[in-house]
Amino acid sequence: MKDSYDLLVIGGGPGGALAARTAATAGYSVLLVEKRPAPGAPVRCAEGIGKDALAEFVKPDSRFISAEVTGAELVAPDGVSMMLSSEMAGSKVGYILDRKFFDRELVWQAAEAGADVMVKTRASAPILSGGAVKGAVLEYCGSRKKVHADLTIAADGVESKFSRWCGIDTTVPVREIMSAAQYLMTDITIDPSTTVFFFGNTIAPEGYLWIFPKGNRTANVGIGISGKKSGPGNRAKDYLDRFVAGKFPNGKTIECIVGGVPVCRPLESTVMDGLMVIGDAARVVDPMTGGGIYNAMFTGRLAAEVGMKAISDGSCTREGLMPYDEGWRKSPLGKSIERNWHIKEKFITLPDAKLNAIIHSAKALDLRDFSTISLVKEIIKRNPLLLADLAGLMASIG
Amino acid sequence: MLPANSIGMLKIHRDICGYCGCCVSVCPEGALELIDAYLEVDERCTSCGICAKVCPLGALEVTK
Ligand SMILES: Cc1cc2nc3c(=O)[nH]c(=O)nc-3n(C[C@H](O)[C@H](O)[C@H](O)COP(=O)(O)OP(=O)(O)OC[C@H]3O[C@@H](n4cnc5c(N)ncnc54)[C@H](O)[C@@H]3O)c2cc1C
Ligand code: SF4
Ligand code: SF4
Numbered sequence: 001m002k003d004s005y006d007l008l009v010i011g012g013g014p015g016g017a018l019a020a021r022t023a024a025t026a027g028y029s030v031l032l033v034e035k036r037p038a039p040g041a042p043v044r045c046a047e048g049i050g051k052d053a054l055a056e057f058v059k060p061d062s063r064f065i066s067a068e069v070t071g072a073e074l075v076a077p078d079g080v081s082m083m084l085s086s087e088m089a090g091s092k093v094g095y096i097l098d099r100k101f102f103d104r105e106l107v108w109q110a111a112e113a114g115a116d117v118m119v120k121t122r123a124s125a126p127i128l129s130g131g132a133v134k135g136a137v138l139e140y141c142g143s144r145k146k147v148h149a150d151l152t153i154a155a156d157g158v159e160s161k162f163s164r165w166c167g168i169d170t171t172v173p174v175r176e177i178m179s180a181a182q183y184l185m186t187d188i189t190i191d192p193s194t195t196v197f198f199f200g201n202t203i204a205p206e207g208y209l210w211i212f213p214k215g216n217r218t219a220n221v222g223i224g225i226s227g228k229k230s231g232p233g234n235r236a237k238d239y240l241d242r243f244v245a246g247k248f249p250n251g252k253t254i255e256c257i258v259g260g261v262p263v264c265r266p267l268e269s270t271v272m273d274g275l276m277v278i279g280d281a282a283r284v285v286d287p288m289t290g291g292g293i294y295n296a297m298f299t300g301r302l303a304a305e306v307g308m309k310a311i312s313d314g315s316c317t318r319e320g321l322m323p324y325d326e327g328w329r330k331s332p333l334g335k336s337i338e339r340n341w342h343i344k345e346k347f348i349t350l351p352d353a354k355l356n357a358i359i360h361s362a363k364a365l366d367l368r369d370f371s372t373i374s375l376v377k378e379i380i381k382r383n384p385l386l387l388a389d390l391a392g393l394m395a396s397i398g
Numbered sequence: 399m400l401p402a403n404s405i406g407m408l409k410i411h412r413d414i415c416g417y418c419g420c421c422v423s424v425c426p427e428g429a430l431e432l433i434d435a436y437l438e439v440d441e442r443c444t445s446c447g448i449c450a451k452v453c454p455l456g457a458l459e460v461t462k
Contacts, residue, residue, distance in 0.1 A: 036434055044418055122433060159419025159432045172423040174448055179420055181454045227424060227452035236454035258454040260420025 001118055001138075001147065005031045006311050007304070008135055008149035009115075010123045010162050012039035015279025015296030016155030017106035018057060022304035024113035028311065031147060032107065032115050033138055035122035040103025044158075044259035045293070046182060046212050046220045047097040048195065053294040054095060057301070058109070064102035065095045066214040070193045076359035077200030077352035094195070096212050096220070097293075126152070126166050126275075132317075133166055133274035151307045151316045153276045155300060158260045160281035168267060172283065175228040176264035178207055178290055181236035182222025184214065184255035188248045192216045198243075199355050205229040206348040207290075209243055221248065224261055224290055226348065263287040265341055270328070271321040276303040284328065288340035288347070295337070299328050407445035407460050410437050414457035421449035421458060 012034030020032040123136040135148040154162040198209040206226035279296030306324035429442040450458035
């Protein structure tokens with residue numbers, strides 16, 4: 001570890017790793033710090049990602065892919081289910097990753113590209129000078145060191161503190177944190193090529209419960225509920241335990257995972273003098289699905305691209321870094337986050353009877369793609385009775 | 399339960415905590431920090447209970 005770098009990246013998740021890999025590949029000096037002993041572990045994810053989405057950033061490899069999925073099943077509160085079929089979607093649907101290996105692979109690639117990597121190293125404070133971020137204080141096994149950098153990228157995930165220390169309010173509203181629990185279960189009977197989503201206010205209030213296959217008889221079985229609905233006796237784990245007791249009474253749990261997914265709007269600003277914020281730390285998760293792996297990689301790469309230019313121009317100011325903030329907001333990703341936030345706001349108000357009606361009507365459709373938007377558009381088209389409920393969405397859908 | 403770590407009125411039950419960071423993200427005071435597998439609370443905590451509500455496992459408790 002040197003005393004100063006062009007770029008300091010805080011956090012070794014998919015966002016931080018992509019930022020570090022991008023800048024190191026282009027020849028910039030980069031330090032990536034990760035507070036945990038190993039990137040990716042313990043896992044805090046259901047590990048689903050679209051095939052195309054993954055391929056934008058890394059060559060698919062069986063070392064970090066647990067399963068390929070070709071279809072999805074949506075289950076209404078009354079138990080009626082609809083399939084988003086594989087024939088309709090071709091073969092390009094999704095992967096269930098193995099994040100322990102995936103996250104490590106990405107950090108590995110950053111290191112191979114020339115980035116310095118420090119694990120078990122925590123950023124504990126920013127170095128601030130005249131209101132600008134100039135690096136961070138790092139703590140490593142009892143020692144403390146200041147590392148200066150022209151630019152710092154906060155990729156510190158849902159529990160992000162770094163940008164808060166720099167003056168950005170990152171608090172997630174209680175009603176917009178998905179409180180999540182998941183078991184990696186084995187010895188259960190599932191369809192190994194289909195992801196299953198369960199909806200309903202008794203099963204997963206203001207959220208959903210999922211089964212993501214990781215093998216023939218193995219799957220991530222998990223749930224996210226609104227923080228607002230969480231409380232003694234009705235926490236994510238309680239809901240999950242009730243579901244598992246009914247559905248997989250003889251299944252074996254070989255890993256217990258918990259987490260929080262921010263489904264609020266992104267930070268008002270993701271740049272300040274000397275600092276960029278990416279991934280979960282920037283709250284750029286898809287508010288409807290809770291998916292954030294792609295979003296973290298996308299913002300990580302874009303931040304590095306804009307950041308490299310700013311470093312070379314000696315302009316790592318808020319203005320110099322602004323093309324990153326504007327860039328992701330204007331991108332298809334930024335637009336879909338905005339749109340899906342509105343859809344989510346409507347979705348969480350629907351009583352079970354409405355959820356039933358939606359899934360019953362969608363069951364009759366030939367859906368060719370899995371996006372929330374096409375689903376909602378089709379449902380509105382075919383089911384005018386729901387229009388009144390979903391009308392507010394039309395404006396944001398366009 | 400162990401009063402594992404209690405500053406002010408917030409108790410962290412370390413035997414329950416799964417160190418996921420969910421609570422850290424909702425604390426309006428920035429009083430929580432996840433140090434690897436070790437959650438810490440500092441003097442900024444106002445015992446508002448928000449973190450205790452959202453914890454997926456119920457590892458946090460505000461005691462009166
Ligand atoms: C239960 C659950 C299920 C999910 N399922 C999916 C899914 O199926 N598909 C999907 O796309 N997304 C899913 N997500 C969301 C996804 O996990 C995140 O969006 C993604 O990991 C974000 O990547 P990131 O790089 O921004 O942050 P993270 O992956 O959280 O990485 C942040 C890293 O920063 C480190 N760090 C934090 N503070 C510091 C510090 N001060 N110093 C040094 N290091 C620090 C952390 O240890 C961590 O390793 C799920 C989340 C949860 C909780
Ligand atoms: S939300 Fe609960 S399990 Fe997660 S870190 Fe906080 S106390 Fe621990
Ligand atoms: S009780 Fe309130 S102030 Fe204290 S740590 Fe929890 S959320 Fe923060």
